[in-house]
Amino acid sequence: MIALIKKRRPLTLILQCKIKNTKPDMKISITTLLFSGILLFIVACGGNNPDASQSGTTNDAATTANGNPSYDPERGTGKFTEVEVGTTLDVTKATAGEQTFNVKCSACHKLTAEKLVGPGWSGVTSRHKAPWIMNFITNTDEMLNKDPKAQAQLEICLVRMPNQSLSDDDARNLFEFMRKNDGVK
Numbered sequence: 001m002i003a004l005i006k007k008r009r010p011l012t013l014i015l016q017c018k019i020k021n022t023k024p025d026m027k028i029s030i031t032t033l034l035f036s037g038i039l040l041f042i043v044a045c046g047g048n049n050p051d052a053s054q055s056g057t058t059n060d061a062a063t064t065a066n067g068n069p070s071y072d073p074e075r076g077t078g079k080f081t082e083v084e085v086g087t088t089l090d091v092t093k094a095t096a097g098e099q100t101f102n103v104k105c106s107a108c109h110k111l112t113a114e115k116l117v118g119p120g121w122s123g124v125t126s127r128h129k130a131p132w133i134m135n136f137i138t139n140t141d142e143m144l145n146k147d148p149k150a151q152a153q154l155e156i157c158l159v160r161m162p163n164q165s166l167s168d169d170d171a172r173n174l175f176e177f178m179r180k181n182d183g184v185k
């Protein structure tokens, strides 16, 4: 036991000195106590840390963008808050949206899931809510500066989508075309 103790760290040695004058069996029980204490401390810390960091992450993801607690990541930032969307497709809007897509978007976006310069549009209406998409395509710069989901795409694509100078109607029509592309009839 004494040989073992000698190999241990200075802290133990100091304690060993302090208890030098006590009886041998007393020594053992104090040393045992000390080590149980250290063990308990390590176990307690190990158990607490993941909990704390987990709840912190959940809160951050739900309510903040760059530390701003009032930011709503579901709608992004821009003029659109609520968008009226029908249960069936508005064919007129979708057709107008398709024309704008051919002129202004198809150079960088495919209608499949495949990435071109930007992400493929397949599934885009389930990845984002209508206001988010319409804010992103009309207020692209600010969204790329502030929005976590837009920034995540930027990290993958490494190209900043340029502002496309869309009118509010263009944006709404394009959203309807995206719904059509995602199978809404």
Ligand code: HEC
Pocket (backbone or CB within 6 Å): 100, 101, 104, 105, 106, 107, 108, 109, 117, 118, 119, 120, 124, 127, 133, 136, 137, 144, 149, 150, 153, 154, 155, 157, 158, 159, 160, 161, 162, 164, 166, 174
């Ligand atoms: C010069 C290439 C380019 C053009 C043109 C372009 N985009 Fe983009 N788009 C991107 C890139 C790149 C991204 C990913 C974010 C980033 O890196 O800026 C993106 C992202 C998007 C997203 C988010 C997709 C997702 O899955 O998160 C939407 C929606 C979008 N673009 C719509 C449009 C619309 C609508 C047009 C046409 C009016 C258009 N884009 C034109 C390059 C382009």
